[in-house]
Amino acid sequence: MTDALSPLRALHFFDVLPQELSAGWLDWLLLEDSMTKRFEQYCSRVTVRIVREGFISQDDSLPEAGLLPLDSRYWLREIILCGDEEPWLLARTVVPESTLEGPELALQQLGSTPLGRYLFSSSSLTRDYIQVGRSEALWGRRSRLRLSGKPLLLTELFLPNSPLYKEER
Numbered sequence: 001m002t003d004a005l006s007p008l009r010a011l012h013f014f015d016v017l018p019q020e021l022s023a024g025w026l027d028w029l030l031l032e033d034s035m036t037k038r039f040e041q042y043c044s045r046v047t048v049r050i051v052r053e054g055f056i057s058q059d060d061s062l063p064e065a066g067l068l069p070l071d072s073r074y075w076l077r078e079i080i081l082c083g084d085e086e087p088w089l090l091a092r093t094v095v096p097e098s099t100l101e102g103p104e105l106a107l108q109q110l111g112s113t114p115l116g117r118y119l120f121s122s123s124s125l126t127r128d129y130i131q132v133g134r135s136e137a138l139w140g141r142r143s144r145l146r147l148s149g150k151p152l153l154l155t156e157l158f159l160p161n162s163p164l165y166k167e168e169r
C-alpha cells in the first residue's frame with residue numbers, strides 16, 4: 001500500500017475547537033464551500049492526483065467505520081489535490097455502498113474531476129459536522145456529509161505548501 005496518505009491517517013481530531021487557531025486558519029478549516037474553488041483563487045490550475053480508488057470491505061480495518069452505517073463494501077477515494085502541480089491537500093473519501101445509488105453513483109466515476117465539483121453542485125448536500133484535526137504541524141478536518149440524506153465521510157489534510165499556512169497564525 002502506498003504511504004502518500006500517512007499524515008492524513010495520523011490526524012487526531014478535537015472534540016472542541018482549539019483556542020490557538022487564528023480567524024484566518026479557522027476560515028480555511030471550517031470552509032463549507034468547495035476547497036477546490038478556494039484553492040483556485042491562489043493558483044492558475046487545481047488538479048487531482050489519484051492515489052487509490054476502489055471498493056474496500058469492513059475487514060480492511062476502516063478507521064471511519066464507527067462514523068458510518070455498517071455496509072458490506074465502501075467506495076474509497078484517496079487523492080492529492082495540487083495547485084499548479086504543487087501538492088496542497090490530501091483527501092480521503094469513504095462512501096458506504098448503500099449511498100451509491102441514483103445520482104450518487106457519480107461519486108464512483110469522478111476520475112480526475114475534483115469531488116467538490118460534484119458535491120457542491122448538488123442541491124441535496126447537507127453536513128452533519130466538521131471536526132478539526134492535527135497531525136504534528138499539519139492541520140486537517142473531517143466532515144460527515146449527506147447526499148439526499150445518505151452519508152459519506154471526507155477527511156482532508158493541508159500539506160505544508162498549502163496557502164492556509166501563509167495566513168497569520
Ligand code: PHB
Binds near residue numbers: 077091092114116
Ligand atoms: C477529491 O477529488 O476527492 C477531492 C477534491 C477536493 C477536496 C477533497 C476531495 O477538497
